[in-house]
Amino acid sequence: MAPIAPQPGIMDIALYEGGKSAIAGRDDVLKLSSNENPRGPSPAAMEAVRASAATLHRYPSTDHAALRTAISDVHGLDAGRIVCGVGSDEIIHVLCQAYAGPGDEVLYPEHGFAMYRISALAAGATPVVARERERRVDVDALLAMASERTRLVFLANPANPTGTMLHEAEVARLAAGLPEACLLVLDGAYVEYAEGCDGGAALVESRDDVVMTRTFSKLYGLGGLRIGWGYAPRAVIDVLNRIRGPFNLSGTQLSAAEAAMRDRAFVAETLAINAAQRARLTQALRAMGIACDDSQANFVLARFRSPEEAGAADLHLQARGILVRRVTGYGFPEGLRITVGTEADTTRVLDALARFREEAA
Numbered sequence: 001m002a003p004i005a006p007q008p009g010i011m012d013i014a015l016y017e018g019g020k021s022a023i024a025g026r027d028d029v030l031k032l033s034s035n036e037n038p039r040g041p042s043p044a045a046m047e048a049v050r051a052s053a054a055t056l057h058r059y060p061s062t063d064h065a066a067l068r069t070a071i072s073d074v075h076g077l078d079a080g081r082i083v084c085g086v087g088s089d090e091i092i093h094v095l096c097q098a099y100a101g102p103g104d105e106v107l108y109p110e111h112g113f114a115m116y117r118i119s120a121l122a123a124g125a126t127p128v129v130a131r132e133r134e135r136r137v138d139v140d141a142l143l144a145m146a147s148e149r150t151r152l153v154f155l156a157n158p159a160n161p162t163g164t165m166l167h168e169a170e171v172a173r174l175a176a177g178l179p180e181a182c183l184l185v186l187d188g189a190y191v192e193y194a195e196g197c198d199g200g201a202a203l204v205e206s207r208d209d210v211v212m213t214r215t216f217s218k219l220y221g222l223g224g225l226r227i228g229w230g231y232a233p234r235a236v237i238d239v240l241n242r243i244r245g246p247f248n249l250s251g252t253q254l255s256a257a258e259a260a261m262r263d264r265a266f267v268a269e270t271l272a273i274n275a276a277q278r279a280r281l282t283q284a285l286r287a288m289g290i291a292c293d294d295s296q297a298n299f300v301l302a303r304f305r306s307p308e309e310a311g312a313a314d315l316h317l318q319a320r321g322i323l324v325r326r327v328t329g330y331g332f333p334e335g336l337r338i339t340v341g342t343e344a345d346t347t348r349v350l351d352a353l354a355r356f357r358e359e360a361a
């Protein structure tokens, strides 16, 4: 009998590791490990979830029209070119499923998001990595690694876990320089935190080979509910709608996302807190001699002098109930990625790190 085996590539996938969420024996944990909104979800989204309970027996909408209209109203985009998914993870996944297979290549930068590799392998495609320069995406390196086999290029801008960002003109240069049969996917999970940036929406409208993905998991505080969306040329939308689940989003997900999208006051307050605390965290880390780049996102990548020191700092924080993210798997064994929290959260993490420094001195 032939052995039962999965498709090639699948067993090469290492399981995704989420940020830690609990510390045994502590009920005062400060979770700064998954770039979540430190204020929780918007109250309007919570109310929408409660209201949705009465219609749980109903199948949800398959065309997501109300949510796409809300997104279109807020962002000024064509609702007909929006696709909604179970987190932006699902958009990334169906893009790979639709456009890349055995013999094809999926290209992304060295420190790129883990889902790009996972989704490429799941589709049977070959992941290809382009080096970065000083924790910044290098357009020339991406262009040099692109080949006639490249079908998809993923670029998170701002990037996770570095927090750095490519200028609009560099993104446009990348789009223009890639081979013809290749889609550029701009992952905008953090783009709202970078002031005055459209996440590539204009590029999607001016070209036929660029896709933008966005999420409700970060700014909107709905990571637990799993909702994301994409903006793409009509031809790509037609493809993705054919392979996503027709009922991929529940009524609860759809109505919570719509309420969160329309709650602009909550968004503005969150952004103001993030900008203030990100600047404070960055300055204070540097004053302690802990290196970090200017972040355009809702986290800061703190770089210690060695992997051992980063590990010791991580344990020191955990002993004080604070969870941050080690990013060894992203190529930063000396790094800790710290989500920007509220003013009180930032005080707590900075006090703990100051104590760590004192004890080490």
Ligand SMILES: *Cc1c(COP(=O)(O)O)cnc(C)c1O
Pocket: 035, 086, 087, 088, 089, 090, 113, 156, 159, 160, 187, 189, 214, 215, 216, 217, 218, 223, 226, 227, 228
């Ligand atoms: C968090 C994150 C996402 C969001 O994923 P969801 O599936 O929408 O929760 C996407 N891309 C990057 C780079 C991220 O860090």
